[in-house]
Amino acid sequence: xxxxxxxxxxxxxxxxxxxxxxxxxxxxxxxxxxxxxxxxxxxxxxxxxxxxxxxxxxxxxxxxxxxxxxxxxxxxxxxxxxxxxxxxxxxxxxxxxxxxxxxxxxxxxxxxxxxxxxxxxxxxxxxxxxxxxxxxxxxxxxxxxxxxxxxxxxxxxxxxxxxxxxxxxxxxxxxxxxxxxxxxxxxxxxxxxxxxxxxxxxxxxxxxxxxxxxxxxxxxxxxxxxxxxxxxxxxxxxxxxxxxxxxxxxxxxxxxxxxxxxxxxxxxxxxxxxxxxxxxxxxxxxxxxxxxxxxxxxxxxxxx
Amino acid sequence: xxxxxxxxxxxxxxxxxxxxxxxxxxxxxxxxxxxxxxxxxxxxxxxxxxxxxxxxxxxxxxxxxxxxxxxxxxxxxxxxxxxxxxxxxxxxxxxxxxxxxxxxxxxxxxxxxxxxxxxxxxxxxxxxxxxxxxxxxxxxxxxxxxxxxxxxxxxxxxxxxxxxxxxxxxxxxxxxxxxxxxxxxxxxxxxxxxxxxxxxxxxxxxxxxxxxxxxxxxxxxxxxxxxxxxxxxxxxxxxxxxxxxxxxxxxxxxxxxxxxxxxxxxxxxxxxxxxxxxxxxxxxxxxxxxxxxxxxxxxxxxxxxxxxxxxxxxxxxxxxxxxxxxxxxxxxxxxxxxxxxxxxxxxxxxxxxxxxxxxxxxxxxxxxx
Numbered sequence: 001x002x003x004x005x006x007x008x009x010x011x012x013x014x015x016x017x018x019x020x021x022x023x024x025x026x027x028x029x030x031x032x033x034x035x036x037x038x039x040x041x042x043x044x045x046x047x048x049x050x051x052x053x054x055x056x057x058x059x060x061x062x063x064x065x066x067x068x069x070x071x072x073x074x075x076x077x078x079x080x081x082x083x084x085x086x087x088x089x090x091x092x093x094x095x096x097x098x099x100x101x102x103x104x105x106x107x108x109x110x111x112x113x114x115x116x117x118x119x120x121x122x123x124x125x126x127x128x129x130x131x132x133x134x135x136x137x138x139x140x141x142x143x144x145x146x147x148x149x150x151x152x153x154x155x156x157x158x159x160x161x162x163x164x165x166x167x168x169x170x171x172x173x174x175x176x177x178x179x180x181x182x183x184x185x186x187x188x189x190x191x192x193x194x195x196x197x198x199x200x201x202x203x204x205x206x207x208x209x210x211x212x213x214x215x216x217x218x219x220x221x222x223x224x225x226x227x228x229x230x231x232x233x234x235x236x237x238x239x240x241x242x243x244x245x246x247x248x249x250x251x252x253x254x255x256x257x258x259x260x261x262x263x264x265x266x267x268x269x270x271x272x273x274x275x276x277x278x279x280x281x282x283x284x285x286x287x288x289x290x291x292x293x294x295x296x297x298x299x300x301x302x303x304x
Numbered sequence: 305x306x307x308x309x310x311x312x313x314x315x316x317x318x319x320x321x322x323x324x325x326x327x328x329x330x331x332x333x334x335x336x337x338x339x340x341x342x343x344x345x346x347x348x349x350x351x352x353x354x355x356x357x358x359x360x361x362x363x364x365x366x367x368x369x370x371x372x373x374x375x376x377x378x379x380x381x382x383x384x385x386x387x388x389x390x391x392x393x394x395x396x397x398x399x400x401x402x403x404x405x406x407x408x409x410x411x412x413x414x415x416x417x418x419x420x421x422x423x424x425x426x427x428x429x430x431x432x433x434x435x436x437x438x439x440x441x442x443x444x445x446x447x448x449x450x451x452x453x454x455x456x457x458x459x460x461x462x463x464x465x466x467x468x469x470x471x472x473x474x475x476x477x478x479x480x481x482x483x484x485x486x487x488x489x490x491x492x493x494x495x496x497x498x499x500x501x502x503x504x505x506x507x508x509x510x511x512x513x514x515x516x517x518x519x520x521x522x523x524x525x526x527x528x529x530x531x532x533x534x535x536x537x538x539x540x541x542x543x544x545x546x547x548x549x550x551x552x553x554x555x556x557x558x559x560x561x562x563x564x565x566x567x568x569x570x571x572x573x574x575x576x577x578x579x580x581x582x583x584x585x586x587x588x589x590x591x592x593x594x595x596x597x598x599x600x601x602x603x604x605x606x607x608x609x610x611x612x613x614x615x616x617x618x619x620x621x622x623x624x625x626x627x628x629x630x631x632x633x634x635x636x637x638x639x640x641x642x643x644x645x646x647x648x649x650x651x652x653x654x655x656x657x658x659x660x661x662x663x664x665x666x667x668x669x670x671x672x673x
Contacts, residue, residue, distance in 0.1 A: 106308075
């Protein structure tokens with residue numbers, strides 16, 4: 001399959017700060033690709049380069065076959081971009097925004113309505129409401145509709161689910177899956193690790209560097225090895241105590257429990273008895289299922 | 305340049321402008337405020353200079369001189385005193401602005417061919433009032449003398465000084481201000497408003513969405529400027545109508561000259577506005593930058609203080625201030641009936657500035673960082 005997004009050694013500096021450090025990866029046609037990383041990892045900078053809003057300092061990138069520097073004009077007609085910030089006209093109505101963006105690309109709303117119909121469904125009820133007066137989830141749907149109305153080949157979504165409730169987030173990912181089925185290549189970034197598992201392939205990015213690129217399944221493969229949960233009534237003393245145990249590589253909070261990564265020689269039963277000696281009577285340790293977040297913490301730690 | 309895209313963008317701008325809570329009202333209210341109130345307030349006309357008279361001659365001529373002064377539109381004789389000291393106390397207490405002393409035997413000396421002198425003293429604390437008051441009093445006295453002379457059929461060796469003010473015969477300050485005040489309207493409407501509009505797209509983030517579309521920068525910027533150019537021309541028209549209906553002032557020259565200057569000046573202000581917008585990230589920054597220019601433009605463009613009364617170095621600076629040329633054209637066309645041929649230098653300067661500012665605006669405008 002051919003690559004729709006091709007990024008080679010992309011580097012961008014802001015003075016001393018290196019926002020992107022020789023980033024390379026590619027996204028194949030018709031896939032749902034996730035860019036996962038914490039705030040400040042360089043995700044938005046990467047999006048701005050891919051959408052031709054920013055020039056790279058080094059390296060090259062091509063989207064839909066067009067170079068972001070040389071063919072930026074042609075590139076702009078092939079992409080749909082949804083920036084992190086709501087960027088529609090708050091003083092135009094829902095319908096006006098949609099028709100405005102459609103006409104800028106020289107298309108009619110009704111010609112491409114099939115593409116946005118499932119997304120736009122809930123917005124149809126208030127076509128004359130000002131975009132600025134919509135709720136967060138509705139704004140996001142309208143922004144996605146406007147980014148899609150010219151039937152782009154590539155959809156670039158920068159943290160689309162930030163600030164959206166859990167139900168709307170799940171619904172949004174459902175929509176992305178539908179769009180993918182229609183052959184649109186999607187690059188979506190998020191700082192929610194749980195969303196990463198809904199992508200076909202993901203790139204982990206931290207401090208401007210790509211840590212790893214693979215399918216979520218492959219990435220967490222082997223993560224279960226020597227990964228344990230630990231819990232106790234007094235979580236903080238437990239964390240301190242576990243870190244002093246032999247064969248423990250790392251221990252960090254993970255939701256309501258602690259996750260322990262250990263060497264092969266780690267014995268959970270020995271560890272529990274040692275913890276009980278230290279007065280943590282109710283300490284428990286049991287095997288854990290690894291996920292992207294564990295991987296991310298591991299990679300970020302190795303990366304320094 | 306894509307005409308269709310421009311049409312779409314313009315339609316959007318017009319609907320946004322209509323929904324804006326301030327702009328449409330400002331466009332209506334500002335010309336009215338500027339044209340109706342400022343000419344009345346910002347006047348340098350000196351009226352009702354209060355004169356006290358010390359008449360030591362007490363002849364028909366001296367009485368007539370005093371009566372003529374009192375009848376003048378600009379002077380009012382508030383009292384006649386027997387001694388200079390008494391009159392001076394009136395000035396000291398602020399009840400009078402000037403003292404006219406007519407010497408003893410003034411009429412007799414005059415008839416005998418001598419050259420008697422009137423004594424005139426004016427309070428110089430308010431420099432304008434003092435100077436003009438003294439001037440008015442001198443003119444009034446000279447006028448009385450000439451008329452009296454003609455009636456008597458006597459030729460007295462009095463130097464005749466007839467002052468005729470060309471172009472603005474009544475020296476009405478309003479006639480001087482009204483044409484120039486339109487500069488204020490254009491500075492705000494064609495410079496300030498599009499700047500705010502452009503920067504607000506940056507603040508709301510909509511500019512990002514626009515920049516990833518195939519919309520060219522020229523279409524985008526033109527879509528911001530054209531509505532304000534049209535509004536600017538409308539406002540100049542309203543200003544001229546107010547000048548005619550309220551002040552009875554109509555341009556001596558052809559209005560085409562005025563519109564040409566207004567269009568050129570709009571381009572100058574828009575270019576500057578776009579440049580400022582390019583350089584500011586927030587509305588606050590752009591307001592401060594614009595304000596710096598507005599203050600200099602209004603105070604050094606010759607709107608209030610005549611350029612000729614500025615120190616030489618300041619006069620040199622005014623050549624770099626575009627409103628100067630617009631104001632010169634407006635005053636000349638309104639009062640002297642100037643034409644493009646007469647004012648080619650001013651038109652050329654305005655065109656040069658328009659070109660320069662638009663070029664700077666184009667060069668500094670970037671869709672990508």
